[in-house]
Amino acid sequence: MPSDVGIVNVKAAPYNATGDGTTDDTAAIQAAIDAAFGSAASPHGTDYYLNKQLYFPPGHYRADDLLLSKVQGGRILGAGRFVTTIQTLTAGVPAMRTNGFGYCHVEGIHFQASGSTPVFDLDYDGSGGGAALQSNTFLDCFYQGASFGVQIAASTFMGSENLFLNCFFISHSGAGLLISASNALQQTVIGGNFQACGKGIWVASGSCPIIHGVGFQQSADYDIRVDNSTNSNAMSIQGCRTESTNFYIGGVPVSIVACAHTSGTATNGDFAVLNGNHAHIQNCYSTHGRLVPKFWVQLRLAESTFDRADAFQPDGLWFVPNNATAANIEMESVFFENAHILRQRVTADPDEGPTNYLSFDYEVAAGVPH
Numbered sequence: 001m002p003s004d005v006g007i008v009n010v011k012a013a014p015y016n017a018t019g020d021g022t023t024d025d026t027a028a029i030q031a032a033i034d035a036a037f038g039s040a041a042s043p044h045g046t047d048y049y050l051n052k053q054l055y056f057p058p059g060h061y062r063a064d065d066l067l068l069s070k071v072q073g074g075r076i077l078g079a080g081r082f083v084t085t086i087q088t089l090t091a092g093v094p095a096m097r098t099n100g101f102g103y104c105h106v107e108g109i110h111f112q113a114s115g116s117t118p119v120f121d122l123d124y125d126g127s128g129g130g131a132a133l134q135s136n137t138f139l140d141c142f143y144q145g146a147s148f149g150v151q152i153a154a155s156t157f158m159g160s161e162n163l164f165l166n167c168f169f170i171s172h173s174g175a176g177l178l179i180s181a182s183n184a185l186q187q188t189v190i191g192g193n194f195q196a197c198g199k200g201i202w203v204a205s206g207s208c209p210i211i212h213g214v215g216f217q218q219s220a221d222y223d224i225r226v227d228n229s230t231n232s233n234a235m236s237i238q239g240c241r242t243e244s245t246n247f248y249i250g251g252v253p254v255s256i257v258a259c260a261h262t263s264g265t266a267t268n269g270d271f272a273v274l275n276g277n278h279a280h281i282q283n284c285y286s287t288h289g290r291l292v293p294k295f296w297v298q299l300r301l302a303e304s305t306f307d308r309a310d311a312f313q314p315d316g317l318w319f320v321p322n323n324a325t326a327a328n329i330e331m332e333s334v335f336f337e338n339a340h341i342l343r344q345r346v347t348a349d350p351d352e353g354p355t356n357y358l359s360f361d362y363e364v365a366a367g368v369p370h
Contacts, residue, residue, distance in 0.1 A: 007053045008036040010061070019059020024089055026063040033068060040099070043070035045130025053077060056084040056109060065093045070100040070130025078109035081142045091115035100124045102131040110142040118151035118178070119143045126157040133158035141167045147174040152184045152206070159184030159206065166191040175202035182206055185233070189214055199225045203250070207233035216242035222270070226250030229275065247289060251275030261286035271306065274299060286311070293317065299329040309337040314346065
């Protein structure tokens with residue numbers, strides 16, 4: 001076998017990381033990172049053909065604030081979730097952070113940190129000389145502890161088109177995934193789980209248009225919280241299951257399809273709080289959640305079941321005659337605890353004020369109270 005096969009093994013000489021769960025391996029791993037991708041002072045950057053694959057054999061590595069600087073097209077591989085763990089020694093610092101990270105792949109690593117920090121700080125300071133921040137793939141990774149599992153674009157530069165595939169986020173007091181910049185667009189989360197986080201996925205800015213097949217458990221706030229209300233940042237939430245009290249809140253155009261909202265302990269919660277805009281909800285089920293359309297929402301609700309009599313809770317709907325900002329709600333084949341709605345339209349009543357929603361055009365199943 002040739003001496004250089006394009007792989008930097010953090011346990012091999014001259015790096016000699018131990019991975020024994022107690023030794024401080026920071027210097028050894030950082031030296032391996034620099035060998036694979038260049039140092040912060042002299043990154044390979046867009047000379048990506050100089051890169052080598054960085055490999056973490058089985059082990060429990062203790063290291064603080066490992067820096068990946070201006071890496072483009074890099075590959076970082078562990079031996080498998082839990083088989084390779086990188087855990088910080090010091091509270092309040094990330095296990096790994098970036099300053100420019102594009103078109104890269106991270107796979108099969110358990111990242112763990114504590115304190116007020118992201119476990120993985122996916123960032124870029126806007127400086128030139130190398131890769132920016134976009135189009136990265138995180139596959140079969142596990143993030144544990146600290147305020148955030150992954151924070152994207154804390155410095156507010158770039159951060160688009162990242163894919164999280166079958167990743168697990170647990171015990172993050174702030175959020176499992178935090179998106180922080182208006183240009184951090186087109187995040188995709190497929191599969192995996194968010195457990196015991198303050199929020200599961202928090203779109204503080206930017207967008208996360210695809211959340212499919214994800215599990216959520218025990219989120220303290222909402223599983224999915226969207227503070228950005230830009231119309232162009234539409235979302236598709238599909239095939240998810242949540243055991244948290246509250247599932248979704250946001251004001252962007254959203255499609256929620258084939259999602260189940262159930263909890264063994266909670267008796268009240270929100271399935272979806274729709275802060276205006278267009279929404280489509282279909283083939284969903286909630287044992288205890290409310291549906292709260294607000295403001296100028298345009299909602300189509302179909303083929304869904306809510307096991308609460310008071311699940312439908314419009315709040316402050318707007319009526320503006322002959323105006324696109326008038327609220328409009330249509331329901332078809334919807335089951336509430338005490339009603340089967342075959343077809344119904346709900347609009348705000350101008351005679352009763354902006355918070356009234358009692359103008360109905362409905363057909364209810366015969367013999368079912370309404």
